[in-house]
Amino acid sequence: MDDKKRKKKQKRTRNVDWAAHQDTAYSRDLKRHLRTNTAVSELAPQPDIPRDFTPNGLVISRSRKWAFVQWDGREDLCKLTDDLAQRGAALAPGDRVLVERINGELWVRAVAARRTKLSRPAMDHSGGEEQVFAANIDVLVVVAATAKPVFRAGLVDRYLIAAENGGVTPILCVNKMDLANAEPPELAAYREIGVHVITTSCETGQGIAELREAIRGKISVFVGHSGVGKSSLLNSLQPGLDLETREISEATKKGKHTTTTAKLFHLDGDIRIIDTPGIRALGLWQVSPEEVAYYFPEIAEHAANCKFRDCTHTHEPKCGVREAVESGAISRHRFASFQRIRESLEENS
Numbered sequence: 001m002d003d004k005k006r007k008k009k010q011k012r013t014r015n016v017d018w019a020a021h022q023d024t025a026y027s028r029d030l031k032r033h034l035r036t037n038t039a040v041s042e043l044a045p046q047p048d049i050p051r052d053f054t055p056n057g058l059v060i061s062r063s064r065k066w067a068f069v070q071w072d073g074r075e076d077l078c079k080l081t082d083d084l085a086q087r088g089a090a091l092a093p094g095d096r097v098l099v100e101r102i103n104g105e106l107w108v109r110a111v112a113a114r115r116t117k118l119s120r121p122a123m124d125h126s127g128g129e130e131q132v133f134a135a136n137i138d139v140l141v142v143v144a145a146t147a148k149p150v151f152r153a154g155l156v157d158r159y160l161i162a163a164e165n166g167g168v169t170p171i172l173c174v175n176k177m178d179l180a181n182a183e184p185p186e187l188a189a190y191r192e193i194g195v196h197v198i199t200t201s202c203e204t205g206q207g208i209a210e211l212r213e214a215i216r217g218k219i220s221v222f223v224g225h226s227g228v229g230k231s232s233l234l235n236s237l238q239p240g241l242d243l244e245t246r247e248i249s250e251a252t253k254k255g256k257h258t259t260t261t262a263k264l265f266h267l268d269g270d271i272r273i274i275d276t277p278g279i280r281a282l283g284l285w286q287v288s289p290e291e292v293a294y295y296f297p298e299i300a301e302h303a304a305n306c307k308f309r310d311c312t313h314t315h316e317p318k319c320g321v322r323e324a325v326e327s328g329a330i331s332r333h334r335f336a337s338f339q340r341i342r343e344s345l346e347e348n349s
């Protein structure tokens, strides 16, 4: 699409057209920087296993040396080979694997190439190596709450980056609507960039049917701060599932990390969900400061109007992005988030 046609199209639609945005010269430039971060086979195949082996198992959850795998019509605890056990990136819930019985023990022998993956830098002693927390996912459901804990856009924005980077469609689910008179004002900005926003309540049942329809026939992963109601939503989607949930601490207004391992659940109606433990912050895997704008479609779009091609949108004159913030075309909280993420990546690099 040439620039003239694109501008016309942008005038017609208020929402950012993500596909058109990805096709602009500016975005193509940015994208060239991006290392392809999807669909990689993580391990050199074992010499006795053909590259195009047929997986016979689905990873439900994993610990360091073991994985629960669904195969042969049941779930079994399988041992991991050393190279799998040592790498957080090598195996995650959602991975398709080859299970073999060797001398009476079940082993995960190989991991199939992934369609999509969601990654973060590990927070442990590994020095921040890649940790894949879900594989072969269709939808990333970012769960936030209106209150208890209070809505925080920062984590939402970081998860949207991880979703785009991993090739996964995001949904923003704002739960605990029964605790608020109105929805958080920040939600308008997400609808405008084309994110599907669903407002829910596990108390009143609001939005549960819409959520169910959005993830039917797909594999999704529920993520967000502790205590926002991820496990409660699974319970609402499937009465009788009875996952453990716990009230958030009155003293800190923070969740207590009730869910401790990511685990895949099969629900009725062809729904598969990976419930995950709440996190405080999400590190970004393989995103450089210069690339952050690419992941904020409304910022990338207005950056095309900046006088300088390498504008950082902080102090330069004739900055299309800051002008758009002033005019209200870019929301202030999204721009603040963009700046914070960029700064944090600059500090780390």
Ligand SMILES: Nc1nc2c(ncn2[C@@H]2O[C@H](COP(=O)(O)OP(=O)(O)OP(=O)(O)O)[C@@H](O)[C@H]2O)c(=O)[nH]1
Pocket: 175, 176, 177, 178, 179, 200, 201, 202, 203, 204, 225, 226, 227, 228, 229, 230, 231, 232, 233, 244, 245, 246, 247, 248, 255, 256, 257, 258, 259, 260, 276, 277, 278, 279
């Ligand atoms: N008022 C209200 N409370 C809710 C709602 N959904 C969940 N809760 C409560 O919020 C608390 C935390 O819910 P959980 O489902 O354990 O939250 P979580 O996100 O799974 O938390 P972690 O497993 O720690 O990450 C529980 O006391 C739930 O009963 C809701 O829609 N409205």
Ligand SMILES: [Mg+2]
Pocket: 230, 231, 232, 244, 245, 258, 259, 275, 276, 277, 278
């Ligand atoms: Mg939970």
Ligand SMILES: [Zn+2]
Pocket: 303, 306, 307, 311, 312, 313, 314, 316, 318, 319, 320, 321, 322
């Ligand atoms: Zn600028």
